[in-house]
Amino acid sequence: MGAESNKSLHLLSVFLTGIPGLEAEHGWLSIPFFTMYLVAIVGNSLIMAAVQKDTALHEPMYLFLSMLAITEVGVSVSTLPTVMGILWFDASQINFDGCLAQMFFIHTFSCMESGVLLAMSYDRFVAIYNPLRYTAILTLPRITSMGLGITLKSVILMAPLPILLKQLPYCHVNVLSHSYCLHSDLIQLPCADTKLNSILGLSIVLATFGLDSLLIVVSYVLILYTVLGIASGEGRRKALNTCVSHICAVLVYYVPMIGVSVMHRAAKHASPLVHTLMSSIYLFVPPVLNPIIYSVKTKPIRQGIVTLFCKKELL
Template structure:
């Protein structure tokens, strides 16, 4: 049976569940999801365009914001085809290889986002600890190397996941519990031992989100230690205000992830819709809120976006 399953793996399809209990309201449910996609994709593209167009912006901080925007567009675009396909066309089936590809891109971009947040915490530390040499330390070549390092690390860590899953036999009904393909879902499907996959997945979580979050905490301990050495209260506020956007980005990235982890352990018997919505928050909320926070809290970004729109109007 296992051999036959592997031979016909190219013909295997996966059934995506969607939103349990709201099947009759998919038309209405698509409105908030579509709105989140529009805000996330358009908002992050505007930030990238503003950083590229405004020559006064390309400092390290804004380049990192642009990198963060790229990862969030990647996460949103990775889930867009299946989520809208289910809500608009009731298209629940996806080819197995397509599912593996979607899983790879979702996890890779999500991992890259964590790495960029870590790089931004280092940026905040340098800006506060050594402001006079800020641009000398974070040169364009170093920023590019950091971005490439985050990208290569994410791709290298996530690449084995679809390869290992592709080698396993699948003999049962292939039903996933979300509107998109995640490794935690796919690993439940094979009718073979998946211990190696589980160990690798856990190691990747520790090497990315676990290590990144620990180093971000260390960065902020050093930042607070540096800020405490500043004599004036005005200096404290000015220093900490440098990191407000980054702190918000970290919170809206990690808090939903912690919430999902707690839900899976403490509320296993909760309604499936609760688990589905909590998991969706992890993927949909950060890309939607970050461009809003950047526009509100970062005045140069807001001005650059307004300038971008005014230039477009003049051209029209």
């Protein structure tokens, strides 16, 4: 790094941005944001606790749902300190290493969430295609291996991003366009060529979110083909009904992601407020909606949560 224009990396700070044009309303805006965090963290934690405590929920579908809840709590906890710090205390400054750590955890948990959604689509395919061997195929060791594989893949793919960013020189005011650190934002800061970082970032997106979404579509094509082969209309309806919650979770996750991608490319000159809101929807909405969707649409989960509270009252 240039001695004249650079600070040492351990002294370098990054400045985050609140909600453009609404800085004076941060106090009021903190209420809905904090409510979303509360719903996301408490809702997903209740699902995890219900699956852990209720042996009737120790089935592949609910174990994968518990994994999804873990990733969504991870995403929420990763963004909470800086988002609420800005809204409550106007604390926009963050240490560069802290920013890299936040970026790593946000992207890692997002990648894990995509992998878990793919695993859940495979779970639904096995349940419909071969229901008699469902639990024999998706055994606990196999589910555990899939979870560890998703985690390991996500960590390995995301680890190079902060490492490469630390090698670059930073010689101007480092202001990001969000209330949290994202790789697409951080690669705009260095005063050096970031082509390698951009190529790596795009490759990771294609190898994870792109491939996962394609395989999810393939899974549902096979599920639909299998369902159409069921003789009775009632049987077809019941089979498809088991997929409704997962389809909603996939749409809630991928539709905002596609929207953010389209906005960055097709609407570059749109208001910064629009870009901020779209990115916030992508990160905040899935963790909030998924526990609600699964609690409403999945009776065993609902009963497991109720049982959890009943046991606490008895104690």
